[in-house]
Amino acid sequence: MVNPRAWLAEAIATYALVFFGPLSIILSVAYFGSVLTIPALVVIALAHGAAIGLMVYTFGHVSGAHINPAVTISMIVTRRINIKDGIAYIVFQIIGAIAAAGTLKVMLPELGDKVHFGTQGGPSAILNNSAISGFTVEAILTFFLVTVIFMTAVHKKAPAGMYGVAIGGMIFLIHLVGVPLTGASVNPARTLGPAIISGYWNDHWIYWAGPIVGAVIAGLVMNYIFVKKAEQEVA
Secondary structure: OOOHHHHHHHHHHHHHHHHHHHHHHHHHHHHHOOOOOHHHHHHHHHHHHHHHHHHHHHHHHHHOOOOOHHHHHHHHHOOOOOHHHHHHHHHHHHHHHHHHHHHHHHHOHHHHHHOHHHOOOOOOHHHOOOHHHHHHHHHHHHHHHHHHHHHHHHOOOOOOOOHHHHHHHHHHHHHHHHOOOOOOOOOHHHHHHHHHHHOOOOOOOHHHHHHHHHHHHHHHHHHHHHHHHHHHHHO
């Protein structure tokens, strides 16, 4: 069933992520300087994890709170959402992301521009600036994000009410280890919105290809090996 209210929920939830997440990066630069320090990393990871966790609880019962085109694609592939709604989800996620990045440009034009309004900057020197390594990191990180989503929010036997904490916690962990490597997108909309506003497109493809590949693999494995089996047992 096509559900416009769910589309709007996805736009609002993605707006929240792309507003609070990049804002934490901008403020970290203001408080801690342009060098990535441990306090700055923790602030960035907490902001992204909290934004996702809270939006999952806020809109999970409305749209499922995908907040991520890669997650939506994994749901389409596993037939957890119909194609029409899935495409609309992705469109509205992107709209929310662009609107949020645009808001940051209006609010903090000079300071935000220093970090390209939160756009991921490609693989870091730790990865020898290798696009293939960056792609691999983004795919692996997204694999575990989607694994947590399927096993806590989709699985029928998952502990009730814990999905928001689990998903937000995984986002926190992903940013804690991933920001120094690739900027930790794991979400094409999260990267696209700030990229459009800033005009910064360095290695942009890895932030689409990596998350989508990781999400689809995780969705297929979790859905057909674990989730479907539990649904058959419940039935």
